[in-house]
Structure formats: C-alpha cells, structure tokens
Amino acid sequence: MANIEWYLEYQIQKNRPGLLGDISSLLGMLSINIVTINGVDDQRRGLLVRCDSHEQIERLESILKTMDNIAITKFRPPKLRDRLAVRHGRYIQRDADDRKTFRFARDELGLLVDFMAELFKQDGHKLIGIRGMPRVGKTESIVAASVCANKRWLFVSSTLLKQTIRSQLIEEEYNTDNIFIIDGIVSTRRANEKHWQLVREIMRVPATKIVEHPDIFVQNTEYTLDDFEYIIELRNEPDEEITYDKVEGSQMFPDGGFSMFDF
Known part of the structure; x- marks a missing residue:
C-alpha cells in the first residue's frame, strides 16, 4: 500500500x-x-x-x-x-535572482540549523558556502547542524578557538560521512601549498564541504561560485550589508590571526 x-x-x-x-x-x-x-x-x-x-x-x-x-x-x-x-512556522527566504542563495537573520538560527542539518543528512558531494559578518553565528550554526545530523565535523581551516590551518588528515578523517569546514579567509590569506593540496583532496571526496566566506575563497582559487550548490547568508538584521572591507591587513594580530574573524 x-x-x-x-x-x-x-x-x-x-x-x-x-x-x-x-x-x-x-x-x-x-x-x-x-x-x-x-x-x-x-x-x-x-x-x-x-x-x-x-x-x-x-x-x-x-x-x-x-x-x-x-x-x-x-x-x-x-x-x-x-x-x-510547517515545522518552524515560517518560510526560508530565497533570493529572487539567485535561487541557490538562502537568507537568514540571527533570530532564525533554529531554522538555519534545521535547514543545514537536512542538507548534511544527504549523501554524496555537496559544496555549501555561508556568508556573514563576524560573530553572527556562522561556525556555531555549522557545528550545531552537524550534531543534529549526527555527523562528525572537521575543521580544515578555522578561527573558532584558535587559528587552524591543516595540511594533512589521518586516514579515518577522509570518511565521506564527515562534514569538512573551511574558512575561506584563513585558507586564502594564511595557508601554504600543503594546505591547498589537502583542500583539493577534500574537494574530491564525495562528502559535504562547507566554506565560510566563499567570496574570498573563490577570489584566490580555481573554484568559482558556480561550484557551490547552496549559498547561505546569515545577518544580524535582515537589511545588514555583508562586507569584507575590514579584512585587510590592519585587522590582523601580530601572529597572523584575523582578530575580527575570531568567532
């Protein structure tokens, strides 16, 4: 039946x-x-x-x-x-011109986490970008969604606790069930060639990859925004402008860490 x-x-x-x-x-x-x-x-x-x-x-x-x-x-x-x-009582806002772009405000973090968790549960290759200003909740939402989807997350590059730039993974970390998290700013501004070799390897793994600051990521790589299946935008307020003007050198710690992107 x-x-x-x-x-x-x-x-x-x-x-x-x-x-x-x-x-x-x-x-x-x-x-x-x-x-x-x-x-x-x-x-x-x-x-x-x-x-x-x-x-x-x-x-x-x-x-x-x-x-x-x-x-x-x-x-x-x-x-x-x-x-x-129907679960949350509101619709996800979708860009009228770019149908793969979805918009969220900070008071919709529960909806965002649920949305990403559903994407993470799907098998196979998936490249997701997430835009947003500092401390708006991007990384925390990715981790929370990974937990909801019962997936293990791996920081390939990040500034969540301290600056992370990995140049290799151990064998079991290549698991296609993992969520690979890349900070586009850290990877493009601070990483060496070994790190980029690892990023290219991960891109070939049939698993979910999520890139914070995808616009910066594609500026200095062979990848383009067309390679992303989904682009997520997270704002403090619905009309907030997402800008990268402050990312330049004046915002860096003496040791090379990005102070404004230390989530």
Whole structure:
C-alpha cells in the first residue's frame, strides 16, 4: 500500500470560526491523515498530510477549490522548504535572482540549523558556502547542524578557538560521512601549498564541504561560485550589508590571526 505525503498551503480569504475544523473534517472523510500543521504567515496555513493513493489527493484538491473562504497557494509533494516552513512556522527566504542563495537573520538560527542539518543528512558531494559578518553565528550554526545530523565535523581551516590551518588528515578523517569546514579567509590569506593540496583532496571526496566566506575563497582559487550548490547568508538584521572591507591587513594580530574573524 502506498504511503504518499503531500504539502497543502492555503491563504485564508475570510477567517471564520470552525474553518480549520471543516478542513480537518474533510481530510478525515477522505481518510487523509494530518502529519503536521502550522501557520506559515499571518494569513496562511500549511499542512503536511499523508494518505494511501493519489486519488485521495485529487479528490481533496477538487473539493478545496470550491471553498470560498480559502485560496490554495501550494499543493504538491513536499520540498525541504515546505517541511521546514510547517515545522518552524515560517518560510526560508530565497533570493529572487539567485535561487541557490538562502537568507537568514540571527533570530532564525533554529531554522538555519534545521535547514543545514537536512542538507548534511544527504549523501554524496555537496559544496555549501555561508556568508556573514563576524560573530553572527556562522561556525556555531555549522557545528550545531552537524550534531543534529549526527555527523562528525572537521575543521580544515578555522578561527573558532584558535587559528587552524591543516595540511594533512589521518586516514579515518577522509570518511565521506564527515562534514569538512573551511574558512575561506584563513585558507586564502594564511595557508601554504600543503594546505591547498589537502583542500583539493577534500574537494574530491564525495562528502559535504562547507566554506565560510566563499567570496574570498573563490577570489584566490580555481573554484568559482558556480561550484557551490547552496549559498547561505546569515545577518544580524535582515537589511545588514555583508562586507569584507575590514579584512585587510590592519585587522590582523601580530601572529597572523584575523582578530575580527575570531568567532
């Protein structure tokens, strides 16, 4: 017997008592189970439902279209963004021009961690970039997402606790189940050729690689932003400008560490 999940989202045209109850009753009569339900905007509600056949889905859609109090905005097999929207009660913001860029504010760290964790759970090669100003929570979010996905994380270059620039890994660290974290600023400004040999080796491993400051990373390497499957932007406030103007030499410690990027 089939086990079909579907995502239904509707806009409330006229809110009245019992509207949700009517829809729930309709789903019950069609033997469609509600998996999750939540508001995803001021006047929108999202439901993740499950049933046994596409015929039930088709009957549901035809009946919903006759209801004057709602307008269906999404009715489809659930995408990752749909599952997260109904789980968190809000949609991930996506760049209108660059569809692989996703935007988060600092008060959405829970949503960001959940989003990255779902990406980390997927097998195979994946290159993810994350932009953001200092101390906004980029590295902490990556580590938290790795924990949620039950993955081991490895810093190839980082300034989380102290400046880290690795030039080799031990054999078991090449595990395709690991999350490899690269700080684009540290790698491009402070690393030697041995480090870059390691980075190129890691890029060939069919595993998830996440690069902080991808714009700086691609400026001095053979890689381009087209090589990234996802670009994540994290801001303190939604309208904050992400800039790298202060990265130049005046921001470096005497030992070569980047003070403003010591997360």
